[in-house]
Amino acid sequence: MRKRTLGRTSLLPETKSSASTETKKFDLHNWISCFSFKDDTQMDINCLQGSGPCLRYQAKLKSKAQKISNEFWKANKNLFERNNKPDLSYASLVLDTQESVSPSKIKKLKSKKSKMSRPKKLRTYIPEDRPDISPSELLKTDKNILLVGKPGIGKTALTHEMLKLWAERDNKELDYMFYFDMRETSHIMMAKSLEDLLFSVISEPDEGKEEVLQDIKKNSDNVTLIFDGITDLSSSVVKRVVEKDLLPDAKIIITCRPDDAEDLLSGDFLRVEVKGFSEQTIKTYFPATLGEEQEKVLSNLELLTLCHVPVYALMVAVCFSSETPEDSPQPCTVTEIYINIVRHCLQTISKKTKTKDLNSFINNKSEEILSLAEFAFKATEGKTVILRELPVKTAASSPS
Template sequence: WRSLSEERKSLYALYNEPVFRNENGSIENISLDDLLMIYGTMTVILQGDSGSGKSIIVQKIMLDWASEAPKNLYVVFNLRCEELMCVSEEMNLIELLSYSCSLTSDQISQMLQQSPEKMLFIIDGFDELRLTQAIFDMSANNDPLQKAPPEVILCSLLRRYLIPETKLLVTTRTKNTVNKLLKGQPCFFEIMGFSEKKVETYFQTFFSKEYDCVRANETLLTACSIPVICWIVSEMFRVGADVTSKLQTTTSIYVDFVSTLLEHHCKGLSQSVPNLLRSLGQLAERGMLEQQVLFDEKTVNESISEPAGSPVLCNFLSKRRIHQETMFTFMYHSFQEFFTALYYVLLDEEETQRKVRELLHTVERGWGLSCCSDRDFSMADVEVRQSKLLQPVILFLCGLCKKEWIPSFFEKHNMAVSISIETQLKEWISTYSQRYQSEHMLFILHCLYELHEKSFIRKVLEKLVLIDLSNSPLKRTDCWVLKYCLQCCEHIRNLKLHVTSDNLKMLQPELSRCKELWLMMDHISDDVVGLVSAAAEGKILNKLK
């Protein structure tokens, strides 16, 4: 890992164990070792949004295995879907495993025969797989020597057609599609981010003095429960940037960080800042629409004059059959999402409207298809997945509309911004908040938070008969978003929540605005009873669990 100041830090020092939520909605503080030990040969799915730390978790597993060689793991194969999707030729399982590590085909073949139960296959980044109906309909392939495209081999591993005795870990941003492809009942965990204690541990390790600034800003402290935000803020501390002023939304944090990058790392580049940002945005959009996170050197050089000098892009050597090829990727996938949104607002008025209209239509269509999705996999699931993966772009677009904070960034670099996009987004939010008052309602609240316009939030929410957020426990950042949105309203008719006791403490002062309240909690300890009573005072309390 390389920081902006070119310092190297040990992954052991950097790694912070996140909080996980299991399939039943219960919060678990479970270590990676226990996760892999307890569930044996069950398939473990780790689901988390961009920046939640999925790939860092995978790197930590690899480091633990290489350093300590756990007794229950003989060998670990890290199969990175983003890299394997760059392979055009067909290969068999043994060739695919050899491609992903330094072992020879003979060595791998011998391992598969001797101790498959002590092998761990990690399929990292399931969302990057190009899925088709044919993959789901394929007959069982249990021959490790049969050649097929990499995505077919990976799905054969997922469905336990190949080497069913092995341990299997899958990381993904979306859940439903991978569930439909799996054979047998998987063990599901969602990455909830860092607890407040872990955020403190992270900063105390590297920036003990600066942590007081973070702790004093509850908005920033809450945002740092997202691992990538924690990293961004620490990097800004490292270069001496002011990280406390005007950082209210996720978008404002990213804008401030990109502004810091431009100031400290892009002064010597031949490409102007507006051209660089548009080029990065164009590259990001292409990847988002084509499900691509790795870009070859030729593609990047066509639009960016000095890609190796861009602090937003990372380059590395990717293995090919007889040579190595330089590939580029955004430092985190969330930056690809951010730069896609930035690209849209920097286009001319007509093109911006067209791009945003197409984006919103894609997400709407995915939402509609998800409501009538079959139990079996179909190509509709691919559209639903793509819809889910594009949602963060909408969030960043909402944030880039914020008049009070963002324009200074554009004005500083003499960039014109579309003025119609805010109207487009508000009309869309107003329409779909009425249609989806339970499913997708949490996403709509995040859109409203990124817009950060109190009068519009009040107008949207006070029209709703119901706000249903009871499908799964809310994360700390979700509760902070809800808290702000509730503060903007005089009253809410009916609110359904699934919360932890800590998050109830955060929300309790604002719940008085709800006429009718439904609460779901997994654990109600003695110290929580008072909170529940206070939250329920003066209103109908319908449900406790």
């Protein structure tokens, strides 16, 4: 029972503020190591872990976690054409645990960039490699984690990698991991209790429901909850979990944009800024996704710079892997990439394979397309991709 009693160990460096308080605490890890305890190889491991219903529920959660992770990468893979689907998986991200930069320092950096030549200025946007903080280390540390970063920078990919690592881990420990996509809020908002949040939103035990719930509450230090894409704490249950009113010893992992971070949290969270791909990662990403076409991207400084944001790297890879007319130039900006994607979606839906026919289709549907574009723009301003005010009639008649 040693691991369940002692909990996780912190593998990441302590901040100055927390280090001083840590030294005042009684170090149970150090104390127990003074005794010559050894693992009993003859002991049934199930006796050490927990009851049958709890073990089977853990297996069910791991199966679900594996499925969520696989579906995430499959959705990205399906963006590529049928005969050119790369085997996508997690690519190394630059993760920074340093304190946020002060406004005065940001102002100085911007002033310095303005005096640089364009090529040098572009390269400053690609983050430099830092001492590696891996998803597995983040998974093992006992600290609550706040993952911040701009849209598309890789926060969700990082959480899915942690899900995958947990699902593939051996079963020597009885622990639980729950993943909540906060962009799909309808079920989460309906949850009125911890039981609703865990069992109704995620997955219900097939047996011993009350026994499993009590084990989760009693051993909350063996519980990890991921809230991916939080913008506010409008769900009362989620708020109580984040503020430690429920499951006080659970590990909380939150992803959000920098603008939302200050409004969300006041507790002790390890702040990790996700900065996207380094130049080295970009140079390994495109050979895997584009093959011989990689040089068209890697030799273009504007595209290379753009691709430090993983979602743009994916969009560039999809655009370059798609068949385009010989007289059509390859995209070099985000706007051109988006135009290519919109045309690709319209082509798929309208089944117009010729450029001339597709242009005619777009002209005929221009009013509906512009209407959708307006709704999408307003949704972007509101920091959501859910087009809540979209009329059913418009949506049904439009090509999207």
